[in-house]
Amino acid sequence: MGSTRELGARIELVSMDPHCSNITIGLYEQFVGSTPQYLVHSYSTLPKGRARLDAIEHAMQVLGGLELGEGLLRFACGARHQLAIRRTFLEACKLPSETSAEVRPMTVVDKKLNAAVTVRGLGSGLYELSSEAAAEEAPTRLDSIVNGYRKLAELDVIPGEPHRFRFACGQNHDALVGLLLPRALNVRAVLREQEMAAGRGTLVAPSAQK
Secondary structure, eight states, X not given: OOEETTTEEEEEEEEEETTTTTEEEEXXXXXXXXXXXXXXXXXXXXXXXXXXXXXXXXXXHHHHOOEEXXXXXXXXXXXXXXXXXXXXXXXXXXXXXXXXXXXXXXXXXXXXTTEEEEEEEEETTEEEEEESSOTTTHHHHHHHHHHHHHHHSOEXXXXXXXTEEEETTOOOOHHHHHHHHHHHTTHHHHHHHHHHHHHHOOOOOGGGOO
């Protein structure tokens, strides 16, 4: 994990942003008091660089349900949710600046079940997975999807309550749950993508980003 004294700890990096002349963009964690907050930053001096960072910040607010204040992003619950915000950042960076970010649905079609999978909020950060698939096929697949969620975000499983998970902060995160659902269906591909990006990721010096 890289860090700089001025920016905080770097927790994710897009080494070449295809939507803005391949500039390098990083996500950094800072603490304001005891509250973790996140900075989207680039060393690029391109005139359009600031607008690109603004677009990513806005997309993260929509996709992950984040708040923005004084240039820093944070979850309303005040928790870190570091794995989840990394994924939110990466998904936001995939969107061209001119594309309007939209909250993702909490129901998707799972190709392996050939049926819809739905996540339902039960309150206090608790969520439950269900599917329209045949009863004999669904349980194992839903277990796998819950495991996918656990690898994408800091979540607690509920002993004796299969297909449920809870955010440890005890707060609802519907936008985040919808964002992660398609990825939880195929979490291995997501982890491979992250490993490849980490292998490529290097912080580009300001002099190299013109």
